[in-house]
Amino acid sequence: METHLEQYLYQPQKLLEDLRDTDAQQFRTAMKCLLEDKWDPLDLKDTVINLGDIWKEALQSPGVNRSLFLITLERCFQVLNPLECVEVLSRVLRGSSGSFLQPDVTERLPQDLREDAFKNLSAVFKDLYDQTSAHTQRALYSWMTGILRTPFNITDGSVSWVSAEKLWILGRYMVHLSFEEIMKISPIEIGLFISYDNATKQLDTVYDVTPELAQAFLERIRCSSFDMRNISTIHRQGLGLLVCFYDGLELLDATLAQVLLHQMLKCSRLQGFQTGIQKLKANLLDIATQNQTLNETLGSLSDAVVGLSISELESLSPEAVHSAISTLSQVTGWSRGQIHILSAKYLAQEKVLSFYNISQMGVLLAGVSTQAFYHMDHKDLWQVLRSPVSQHVSDLSPVQQQGILSKLMETEDAPASGIAEMPRALFKEVSLYDLWKETQFNTTVLKEKELRRSQALFLYELLGKTTERPEEILSAGQLVKGMQCSHIDAMNAHVFLAHYQYFENNFSMLSPNQINCLAWKYWEVSRSSLPPFLLATLPSRFLASVTTSRCVRFLISLGKRHLDTLVLDSHKRSLVIRKVQQCLDGVISDEYTVDIVGKLLCHLPATFIERGISPRAWATTLHGLRGCTALSSEQKAAVKFRLLEQWGPPQNWTLETTKDLAPFLAFFSGNELHTIATKFPDILQQTASKMVGVLPPKEFLWAVFESIWNSSNESPSFDPTFDDIFKLAEANACWDPEVLLCMEEDTFIRNVELLGAVKGFSRPQLMALKEKAIQVWDMPSHWKQHHIISLGHIALALNESELEQLDLSSIDTVASLGQQTEWTPGQAKSILKAFLEDSGYGIHDLKSFHLVGLGPTLCAMDTTEIPLIKTSEFR
Secondary structure, three states, rough: HHHHHHHHHOOHHHHHHHHHOOOOOHHHHHHHHHOOOOOOOOEEEEEEEOOOOOHHHHHHHHHHHHHHHHHHHHHHHHOOHHHHHHHHHHHHOOOOOOOOOOOHHHOOOOOOHHOOOOOHHHHHHOOOHHHHHHHHHHHHHHHHHHHHOOOOOOOOOOOOOOOOOHHHHHHHHHHHOOOHHHHHHOHHHHHHHHHHHHHHHHHHOOOOOOOOHHHHHHHHHOOOOOOOOOOHHHHHHHHHHHHHHOOOOOOOOOHHHHHHHHHHHHHHHHHOOOHHHHHHHHHHHHHOOOOHHHHHHHHHHHHHHHHHHHHHHHHHHHHHHHOHHHHHHHOOOOOHHHHHHHHHOOOOOOOOOHHHHHHHHHHHHHHHHHHHHHHOHHHHHHHHOOOOHHHHHHOOOOHHHHHHHHHHHOOOOOOOOOOOOHHHHHHOOOHHHHHHHHHOOHHHHHHOOOHHHHHHHHHHHHHHHHOOOHHHHHHHHHHHHHHHHHHHHHHHHHHHHHHHHHHHHHHHHHHHHHHHHHHHHHHHHHHHHOOOOHHHHHHHHHHHOOOOOHHHHHHHHOOOOHHHHOOOHHHHHHHHHHHHHHHHHOOOOOOOHHHHHHHHHHHOOHHHOOOOOOOHHHHHHHHHHHOOOOOOHHHHHOOOHHHHHHHOHHHHOOHHHHHHHHHHHHHHOHHHHHHHHHOHHHHHHHHHOOOOOOOOHHHHHHHHHHHHHOOOOOOOOOOHHHHHHHHHHHHHHOOHHHHHHHHHHHHHHHHHHHHOOOOOOOHHHHHHHHHHHHHOOHHHHHHOOHHHHHOOOHHHHOOOHHHHHHHOOHHHHHHOOOOOOOOHHHHHHHHHHHHHHOOOOOHHHHHHHHHHHHHHHHHHOOOHHHHHHHHHHOO
């Protein structure tokens, strides 16, 4: 019986067939079982079957979930109470990736659901909104509105079917109402809706509302009894994300402007349109500071203070910053230069930092200099690390963290628990030498620590001498990183099998070498129960043991892993993929096979993607391919071929099609993207804004540039504006160097950090930006610390002479330059020389945090200078 039940894990289609063959009573019983929260073991005298474990594993299987989803749609509503069927659908869908909900699913949804069941099912769809495609969202909206419109018999087109309750039922789907439908909503109904206790909560989730629709909703709300200019009303009920598009600023007073700014804290969650939001905040900021100075209003401006210019921040008094610190310390979105200025203002009157003033700083803690941390009283430092402000330690740079550690490690009367009390993020910076000196370690202390692999190796060996039970070490958080092959080999078969689950639970922390050792050990002690994915880490000849009957288990097991981190050798990976193709018999025929293949989709060769995936399986495959971050150019071309085959050229695409294909737009040529840039510029720009940490193809960047060009009030080829630069992000690499040099001074000052973060600038562009910096800030010898740390990649254009002119007396400034990795040996030599001269240090004076801050610049030292570094600091 247990074998029969487990068979459904590997043959989920059989589960669907068996449930189709049941009579009504049997089907009812099966569905009731799905609703059970607790399963008692089934005792068959000589055998006890743990149904709970089997059921738990089954619901983690996409194939089983898919079968249950399909059979529920087919039969459940004819046999069971609709509320029970909705509960089954809810459980199955919440365990899926959202790929089950394809546009055609609405054809199988009942059109005559009872009101309570309809509301519950609508709530499920609202919760899964972000996981579904734009086409599916549109289809589900049509199904919901089809039912919501049913009792509405009035034929007068000027009267709306949309009531307050129906808006509430639609939830996030309210953004699919047309502009015309919104403008017909009765003022009474929209007023009733906005007065609901949970209306603000619902409006806080409409992340994909467009400015046009938001303005329409605001217009209807303005026509209702809701007073858009009443401070207490706005405070009490709020407008959710609609506030991000608030208009009619002419009659606002300073107090209401401040209230609206506070409400706009949430606007960063919106999908796009951030430039318009920044403009609105700037306008509200102007109103909020009318008849008062910036010093007087600073604490009441919410996160709009991020929009203050460097000169405005420099004009603030230390007293004003002190008074507003509770606001300033919680605001996100500060640039590094802004943080530096505000921290300096806040600490201006402090000769030595204390626990009290540090504990107030929050996000501004990152602006405290390493030297200031180092000169703090160690007791105050320990107090900081034990307080809530320690959550911001992970935001500190490596040099700042090392400065704190240096102070604590050289203190003779440190707490008895010493290093063991270090916060999680700081612990990983502790040297092996300092770990060796500590005596207070145990597995409980280390469970919550973040460890480097070298630390884990040392501590695993250390604790292994005093810990008799392997599970104590294996369950102690990241200590498993320190397990060596010799430790695995030393385990007898019983101990290894009994504790294998600990390895499985921490698989992402293990190195390929550790995994290989686990595979060999498992093969040696119990090859019949070896988790199939481990075969991929053994020599390729072991793949022959995967017979046709074991293929499905192999694919499911391997499909849950990231193959590129499991098998590092590309030739070996290709052999594994060849075996995968063999198991698939050269084709992915349906959605079930896609479920089985899992993450292996990302490694299928281009020819397989182009010809081996059936049309029936393609939609689910495409959902899986969204998560592939390292497709080859051949794979991308194959995906593009299939997309064009399915949807035709971009000029034929609808809004929903473009949204759904957004993750793949970078695969298309410039000519193909030209249409998208013209028809749907917002989608193209939103797609570009999500490409964090990657350098998109040049043609894609040019398309983004073109879309901004087309939507800009003035041609962006002359005098780039703040809005243009903000929206372009990485596509700023498309500006001509001459245009960058013609930028307004204020535009450069406000955007320098954003421009410094662009990875794709050419040498001439960087040179132009350097010249602009000299125009704005004077020669490099006059630059302040916040100027230097805001340059980013632009600093690479500084020649050796200019680098030596910089004030590099602060190791934090040097560390910010060290974040660039493309320095020439001559430039690195100049940075090192400038730091030593400006700080007055000799090589023998350097502390460990100086060495960390210098980073790769240390390579510019002469071989005669390296021996001068103190051993105690180096280690």
